[in-house]
Amino acid sequence: MEFPLLNTINDPADLRRLPRTELRRVADELRAFVVESVSKTGGHFGSNLGTVELTVALHYVYNTPHDRLVWDVGHQTYPHKILTGRRDRMGTLRQLGGISGFPRRDESEYDTFGTGHSSTSISAAHGMAMAARLKGEDRRAVAIIGDGSMTAGMAFEALNNAGVSHGGLMGDLLVILNDNDMSISPPVGALNKYLARLMSGSFYSAAREGAKSVLKNTPFYEFARRFEEHTKGMVVPGTIFEEFGFNYVGPIDGHDLDALVPMLENLREKRGPQFLHIITRKGAGYKLAEADPVKYHAASGKFDPAVGFVKPATPPKLSFTQVFGDWLCDMAEQDQRLVGITPAMREGSGMVEFHKRFPERYYDVGIAEQHSVTFAAGLACEGLKPVVAIYSTFLQRAYDQLIHDVAIQNLPVVFALDRAGLVGADGATHAGNYDIAFTRCIPNMAVLTPSDEDECRQALYTAFQHSGPATVRYPRGAGAGVVPRKLMSALPWGRGEIRRRSSVGVGTGKRIALLAFGTVLHPALVAGERLDATVVNMRFVKPLDEALVAEIARTHDAIVTIEDGCVMGGAGSAVSESLHAAGIDIPVLQLGLPDEFVEHGDPAKLMAACGLDAAGLEASITHRFVDRAASPLRAAND
Known part of the structure; x- marks a missing residue:
């Protein structure tokens, strides 16, 4: 496929030299390039298709890399990589010696913050914005965060801190909420776009500040402030962000460049914390991905873009994740006390069938690893038997809760640690290299390391029968091909075998x-x-x-x-x-x-x-x- 305009863009400066009327064409070619590229290498798919227009608009409006863009998680940054000088290296994506599937500071000056885990962008961008103010530098910081990542407490901790002044200083920070879980309903149309643009512009800001100065120290001030909040809240769902000290704007269509570009231009000129809410679609522009965003979240390997993802002719080997999912359902049938918990990884952790069969005992707590562990501790205190299905790398985020809320109280919580050891293409941010070291040093904690699929099933059963906390670690993908026995029996506790x-x-x-x-x-x-x-x-x-x-x-x-x-x-x-x-x-x-x-x-x-x-x-x-x-x-x- 030819990409005549995209091939002329070797860095964002080239993009900024184009007339605004060409941006739609850039976005179309960029989206087609992402589809073609990922079809050859595999990698995250739907999330990248959903951020094409946003990426174009950000690099067009902001003076990157002088202005800082911080992408949350970073699994949506392929368009960003393509526009920042790495187009010709996309064929090496996630391969040994090639470019990473996530932002990396040592890969490009445009990757201002290395990511891989969620909900870090606002904290990092706030730090960058405050550093600019302290150093007297005229630069902006932008955090791009998804609606899923906003479920994490860290995101709200950052909002809470960024919305207040520090020694009289406030950073020039824009938080963009990329909401791809909400349909663009009729109110989010021309009228809403107009109101959002109006609220981001200088006239609205000047009028609001003028009214404040006139009404201040009068009985009408508090009434006017409350009236503004509630009136705005009836049109846009931004009251909560306003309470954090941000100027909320949106929601607007995140695929509409005619709305995005002037909106970002307005917001770039504003000082202090700003919040822009955009609505996008995962897989936008690729019908198969739009229809099934979960399936098309990521491509495990090559595929034909004209056909989409197809099942392999030869069924894949049973994975450890599937072994866990089967065990969880079988164990739940035997023991009514079992409760399954996942921090937003239902598919990745193999809990789809459990959710279907035992919905009342299934809890997806969102991207909130700390909460998932303490929530499990609370359940265990009341006599239930929680099983927390969590990637090894994500358990790192709940280490205090692991010690303080589970281990000290010696509560019977099973941690099914998927993705233990190296994980391949996802690299260092997702590798489960450290769980043995950081769990074995905790008193009361048992650590099981099964060697194959059958032993994994028996180890999970063994851990579940244990009266205290236990981790069972297993790698991504298939094992040695040992078919798990249906009958579950406990391994001799703490015993190896020659x-x-x-x-x-x-x-x-x-x-x-x-x-x-x-x-x-x-x-x-x-x-x-x-x-x-x-x-x-x-x-x-x-x-x-x-x-x-x-x-x-x-x-x-x-x-x-x-x-x-x-x-x-x-x-x-x-x-x-x-x-x-x-x-x-x-x-x-x-x-x-x-x-x-x-x-x-x-x-x-x-x-x-x-x-x-x-x-x-x-x-x-x-x-x-x-x-x-x-x-x-x-x-x-x-």
């Missing part, structure tokens, strides 16, 4: 033991065969099977711990701590994810790059215990 024993007197690896936590058991078994090493499926990080660890230490010359979490403070550290406490001195090699943020890319390639595939494990173990002359095994063999 899956392979080394042959006595045979091979260089006869006295090495590999202790695997989670799905890395399978490459460990392959490496164990090649090295003739003992391989242990530990299953529990906490309580750790200390008796088994001690037994292994007494019968082997070296121990290797393997996990798909960070090495620092992880499961390997738990093993080393246990050995130290028992007074056992034995070489321990801890293998896991390095002390760095792992880039986006193909998961298998990333695991190999981190040395966590079978070949990488073998190489690391051989280098440490076989090749090095000073190693205990070399010394013993010599």
